[in-house]
Amino acid sequence: MLTHSFKLVTIIAEPVLEPRITTELRRLGATGFTVVEGRGQGSRALHAAEIPGINVRIETIVPPEVADRIVEYISKQYFADYEVIAYLSDVQVVRGEKYRRAP
């Protein structure tokens, strides 16, 4: 089957940042995203959730240039003050046009 190379961007963040980050993802060129909630602890463990230890994992599949923009934005905006990590992985998808915003 014909597949296309894309990037999977994974962002794990304090829940309070979810609305902000997901809004920004769309602005930066992502066509969609998935959010899951989970438990965990990072190196700081000081976030302000009502229930301690809850994090959100936000994932989006995007073209490489969009992935770079997203990671750069997240690192500039949030790494200093918040408990946030972001990483990229290579993925192969069918229906490549689904993950590319029409110019």
Next chain:
Amino acid sequence: MIETLKANLLSPIPLAFALGIVTRLMRSEFSLPKDVYSALSIYLLFALGLKGGVELAHASFDSIVAPAGVTLLLGCITPLSTYAVMRYVGRFGTSDAAGMAAHYGSVSAVTFIAAQQFMQRVGAPAEGFMPTLLTLLESPGIHIALAIGAIQRNKQLLALGGDKNAHGSVREVLHEVLTGRTMVLLVGGLVVGYFMGESGWNAVSPFFESGFKGALMLFLLEMGIVAGDRLGDLKKVGPFLLAFGIVMPLLHGAIGVILGAWAGLSPGGAAVLGTMAASASYIAAPPAVRLTLPEANPTYSLTAALAITFPFNILAGIPIYYSIAQAIAT
């Protein structure tokens, strides 16, 4: 006062709360499922709003004006005094002081409900329109505190030659506070309750009234667990914040009771208003502070609000504010 304190400690709410703390001290893994906890808080807040709305329909405009006025005044006093004490007595930075001011300027709805239950039990029920005052007190504290924080922060950034890029816009914070669970359910409940009136309330009261105290006990059990989780952080916050978490509610509580009595509230009503002023928010304030003042350390404010002030108010504060109200009345 000692008798009231003793009687309070052996009543359902403090006992359930204490069990929650003991559960954590025993290192039990038990906690309520997150969705059950959310559902309980929705039930409690909506029931509170509805009942308050039904009662509001009976209240005369004249009887509410003065209490509403002093409530707004309290909403200005509590964040300012918290900021001043944190900054100039505790020598904390502007962000940490402003973050704490937002927590102590806002209200803990659960503490409020506990105070109402206490007043009912001792036979001095508060006025029916108290939930309206709760919604009035909920947001000014947060906004004043965040405004102080943002202004100070921008001043510092400008002095350092940085750009004036505040993290959270006023609009975003307003949206966060006004659309939060507490405000939607309380204000929404007040409006629905007001319009549905007594007959509407009679239809739903079997659900909202008979289960209320049981649900509150379960909720307080979980709050005990959450507070117990934070007990380990007490070591991180130091003696100043420990003292702060008890002295500040006593001060704000006394001011609230005095203003309440002055505005014509009954002893029970004045004590509930005092409790509101004494309480610190740990639901609405933390996300708002996190978004606007990201460099404020949440360990300080959450530990003080949740692990010191909340238990203090539930176990001892409420009876103390009631004793002050009684002393003023006689």
